[in-house]
Amino acid sequence: MTIIAVDPFYLKMPQITDAADGTQDTLLVRVQTDEGITGWGECDASPLVSLSAYCCPMSHGNIINIRESLVGETLDSPNDVVRLHQKVLRNGLDIQQIHHAYSGADIALWDIVGQKLGEPIYRLLEPQSESHSKLPYASVLFGDTPEETYQIATRLCAQGYRAAKFGWGPMGKFGEENDVALVRAAREGMGEDAQIMIDAGVVWGDDYGTAYARAKQFAQFSPTWLEEPLAPDAIEAYMGLSKRNPPVPIAAGEGSGTYRMAEDLILHGGIQFVQIDVGRIGGITEAFRVRQLAEGHGVQYVNHTFKSHLSLAASLHVFASNESFNLLEYPAEGSDLSLRLTVERLKVGSDGKVALTGKPGLGVHVDTGAMSEYLVPVRIQLGDQVIFEPVEF
Amino acid sequence: MTIIAVDPFYLKMPQITDAADGTQDTLLVRVQTDEGITGWGECDASPLVSLSAYCCPMSHGNIINIRESLVGETLDSPNDVVRLHQKVLRNGLDIQQIHHAYSGADIALWDIVGQKLGEPIYRLLEPQSESHSKLPYASVLFGDTPEETYQIATRLCAQGYRAAKFGWGPMGKFGEENDVALVRAAREGMGEDAQIMIDAGVVWGDDYGTAYARAKQFAQFSPTWLEEPLAPDAIEAYMGLSKRNPPVPIAAGEGSGTYRMAEDLILHGGIQFVQIDVGRIGGITEAFRVRQLAEGHGVQYVNHTFKSHLSLAASLHVFASNESFNLLEYPAEGSDLSLRLTVERLKVGSDGKVALTGKPGLGVHVDTGAMSEYLVPVRIQLGDQVIFEPVEF
Numbered sequence: 001m002t003i004i005a006v007d008p009f010y011l012k013m014p015q016i017t018d019a020a021d022g023t024q025d026t027l028l029v030r031v032q033t034d035e036g037i038t039g040w041g042e043c044d045a046s047p048l049v050s051l052s053a054y055c056c057p058m059s060h061g062n063i064i065n066i067r068e069s070l071v072g073e074t075l076d077s078p079n080d081v082v083r084l085h086q087k088v089l090r091n092g093l094d095i096q097q098i099h100h101a102y103s104g105a106d107i108a109l110w111d112i113v114g115q116k117l118g119e120p121i122y123r124l125l126e127p128q129s130e131s132h133s134k135l136p137y138a139s140v141l142f143g144d145t146p147e148e149t150y151q152i153a154t155r156l157c158a159q160g161y162r163a164a165k166f167g168w169g170p171m172g173k174f175g176e177e178n179d180v181a182l183v184r185a186a187r188e189g190m191g192e193d194a195q196i197m198i199d200a201g202v203v204w205g206d207d208y209g210t211a212y213a214r215a216k217q218f219a220q221f222s223p224t225w226l227e228e229p230l231a232p233d234a235i236e237a238y239m240g241l242s243k244r245n246p247p248v249p250i251a252a253g254e255g256s257g258t259y260r261m262a263e264d265l266i267l268h269g270g271i272q273f274v275q276i277d278v279g280r281i282g283g284i285t286e287a288f289r290v291r292q293l294a295e296g297h298g299v300q301y302v303n304h305t306f307k308s309h310l311s312l313a314a315s316l317h318v319f320a321s322n323e324s325f326n327l328l329e330y331p332a333e334g335s336d337l338s339l340r341l342t343v344e345r346l347k348v349g350s351d352g353k354v355a356l357t358g359k360p361g362l363g364v365h366v367d368t369g370a371m372s373e374y375l376v377p378v379r380i381q382l383g384d385q386v387i388f389e390p391v392e393f
Numbered sequence: 394m395t396i397i398a399v400d401p402f403y404l405k406m407p408q409i410t411d412a413a414d415g416t417q418d419t420l421l422v423r424v425q426t427d428e429g430i431t432g433w434g435e436c437d438a439s440p441l442v443s444l445s446a447y448c449c450p451m452s453h454g455n456i457i458n459i460r461e462s463l464v465g466e467t468l469d470s471p472n473d474v475v476r477l478h479q480k481v482l483r484n485g486l487d488i489q490q491i492h493h494a495y496s497g498a499d500i501a502l503w504d505i506v507g508q509k510l511g512e513p514i515y516r517l518l519e520p521q522s523e524s525h526s527k528l529p530y531a532s533v534l535f536g537d538t539p540e541e542t543y544q545i546a547t548r549l550c551a552q553g554y555r556a557a558k559f560g561w562g563p564m565g566k567f568g569e570e571n572d573v574a575l576v577r578a579a580r581e582g583m584g585e586d587a588q589i590m591i592d593a594g595v596v597w598g599d600d601y602g603t604a605y606a607r608a609k610q611f612a613q614f615s616p617t618w619l620e621e622p623l624a625p626d627a628i629e630a631y632m633g634l635s636k637r638n639p640p641v642p643i644a645a646g647e648g649s650g651t652y653r654m655a656e657d658l659i660l661h662g663g664i665q666f667v668q669i670d671v672g673r674i675g676g677i678t679e680a681f682r683v684r685q686l687a688e689g690h691g692v693q694y695v696n697h698t699f700k701s702h703l704s705l706a707a708s709l710h711v712f713a714s715n716e717s718f719n720l721l722e723y724p725a726e727g728s729d730l731s732l733r734l735t736v737e738r739l740k741v742g743s744d745g746k747v748a749l750t751g752k753p754g755l756g757v758h759v760d761t762g763a764m765s766e767y768l769v770p771v772r773i774q775l776g777d778q779v780i781f782e783p784v785e786f
Contacts, residue, residue: 010775018454022487025452046456046488048449048773048780049442056441059418061411063439094415095439096650096673097490202486232486233653236660257489260626264657267629280489380441381772382403 001033001075006067006105007391008054010047011374013335020168022306023338027051029104037115040366041107042311044279045100051378053101055388064091066102078124081109085285099257099282106283107314114361121317125288129321133353136330137163137197142171146185153189162352164190167199180217187221199227206234208241215246225251225273235269242270249273254304256281262290266297277304278315287318301325308341313364316356328354340370368393394426394468399460399498400784401447403440404767406728415699416731420444422497430508433759434500435704437672438493444771446494448781457484459495471517474502478678492650492675499676500707507754514710518681522714526746529723530556535564539578546582555745557583560592573610580614592620599627601634608639618644618666628662635663642666647697649674655683659690670697671708680711694718701734706757709749721747733763761786
């Protein structure tokens with residue numbers, strides 16, 4: 001097959017707030033081939049900045065846009081996807097946004113090859129492997145107060161969730177007592193048998209002393225992990241925290257925009273869970289490399305997903321074949337945009353777990369009718385030259 | 394003072410080629426205050442992608458553009474510049490391009506505060522300090538053959554350069570014998586008293602065994618350093634190389650788009666020279682932090698500069714006050730755009746060294762007349778809404 005078109009689409013909700021809700025807008029990427037097979041992917045990144053990486057004029061040999069690198073290329077096999085990943089990154093060596101932006105296209109390429117070969121993506125990554133369903137954990141924000149957090153937790157519990165992650169909001173902002181009360185409320189609302197995770201939302205910067213103190217306090221509620229207590233780049237602080245042996249496992253990595261950032265956290269940050277967003281790190285190709293690294297270092301791979309079920313499926317393919325990587329971040333809530341974007345959804349089964357659809361490629365499809373309701377028509381002109389304008393879908 | 398406007402300007406040469414020449418286009422950033430003081434900065438990055446980070450719509454609380462973070466803010470002191478750096482990076486946490494894009498604005502803020510306080514920037518960074526002139530090294534490509542390399546070296550020597558860096562081209566591509574002949578030619582052409590540097594252009598990937606073998610062979614020609622023998626992200630390979638104690642110092646770091654990337658190289662890569670591009674890492678604020686880290690670890694800080702003399706001045710302010718950091722990468726050649734962009738140029742003095750102008754702020758000024766000849770009028774529309782259009786200057 002030959003790649004004949006690569007099109008990013010900027011979608012958004014009518015109103016955007018500064019809440020930590022990544023489903024308010026999105027960038028979808030569609031890749032088309034000369035054999036009529038179309039693939040889709042989604043980026044978890046600024047839509048406009050990422051879209052620019054698809055159409056920016058060449059600056060020199062290290063700043064060449066993604067469209068230019070892909071259109072006209074041959075795409076028949078997993079090897080082609082990996083080769084094109086290397087080509088795009090080499091041509092975009094000096095485009096810092098390249099990994100965020102390319103994530104959607106890389107996912108779309110895997111989707112195409114899976115459809116062509118009649119295989120789900122996880123089996124392209126690891127031939128002959130089986131897919132294992134995962135325990136979904138609902139990912140929600142803390143309520144503004146412990147009481148509100150308790151209400152959220154009881155609701156999730158009533159909905160049947162056996163695991164839930166609470167994050168951001170007031171955590172870390174009003175002192176130790178409030179922090180502890182928030183976690184207690186989450187545990188009490190979810191009940192003793194559930195798994196709870198705490199996401200501190202990078203609130204303690206590089207202050208690993210405070211992070212350690214909170215971990216000690218939180219341990220009484222047996223959280224599965226304490227997530228991002230420190231800034232994404234504060235790797236030395238992560239190592240400082242790790243050397244104190246905190247009584248709660250530490251999770252981090254969602255901000256990894258490159259493979260090295262994840263490697264750095266695993267080798268020098270001393271984390272126990274590495275959380276990778278397939279829509280940021282450069283797609284399935286790069287996320288799978290991190291999974292392999294995690295396997296070699298006794299670290300559990302977990303997805304980070306706060307987008308549509310297109311991203312959820314892409315995320316799950318990366319580690320579906322490893323049974324011991326048993327947890328799945330599950331976007332339980334989200335904007336209408338994120339909920340309506342796919343025809344299929346990965347629903348929680350009667351066993352309380354989530355599995356892939358089993359169809360070739362990603363196994364979920366974009367609902368282009370719904371998509372059209374959220375489309376932002378982007379037009380970029382350099383003088384008289386139009387370098388980006390809306391296309392049909 | 395209050396910041397009243399933040400405007401990025403995309404400039405380019407009429408023709409752009411894929412040659413490794415970063416002076417073919419640029420992104421300038423102008424910041425204006427209510428007291429009439431204007432500052433300028435320059436990014437070494439994709440102009441369009443970086444410009445998008447100045448005007449992209451909010452996606453959520455971690456994707457807020459640079460303009461929105463800066464306009465209306467107070468700017469009176471170095472502390473304000475550091476505070477605004479933190480604010481912009483926090484608001485742009487999930488914009489991967491944020492460091493590349495913000496570099497120009499950060500430099501402009503330092504320029505403004507320097508003008509306001511009547512001090513050159515290096516003295517804002519380190520109060521009461523003195524500026525030391527630096528030995529410029531010409532940065533050139535290897536010739537295709539040892540003979541051509543010898544000719545280039547003798548020409549540079551005749552032009553008065555007492556230091557020169559030779560890089561890329563055939564290095565690493567035709568075996569050990571040719572590699573050694575190239576370095577021998579550089580040394581013989583420059584003479585015994587000159588400093589020569591070897592830039593391997595990331596040619597050995599993560600093969601640090603070969604990098605070590607070459608370092609041993611090159612040692613007989615006493616190069617000041619061997620630069621980027623390995624891929625920018627191959628930090629573990631750098632450490633492997635470093636542990637073998639190569640007889641030639643190792644240099645790297647020009648690709649550092651974040652402070653952590655430089656820190657990672659220093660702490661875990663075992664390098665002896667760290668090369669920072671002030672137009673990529675997030676401006677003077679972040680580059681100065683790397684300088685301080687280098688000072689604490691016995692590593693020599695060197696600039697990476699392949700833009701106009703606006704960038705050269707910004708680069709030099711970062712380490713002008715440290716006499717032992719005595720080398721300056723000097724863009725000896727470049728496009729008309731880069732040569733004409735500033736009113737002042739930092740010329741090589743009669744002592745063979747390069748110094749700052751001594752004027753407040755950056756100490757060099759944009760030639761807006763020349764600038765207008767290279768301007769690309771960018772217009773970005775989302776539906777009927779114009780989110781970016783050309784402004785006057």
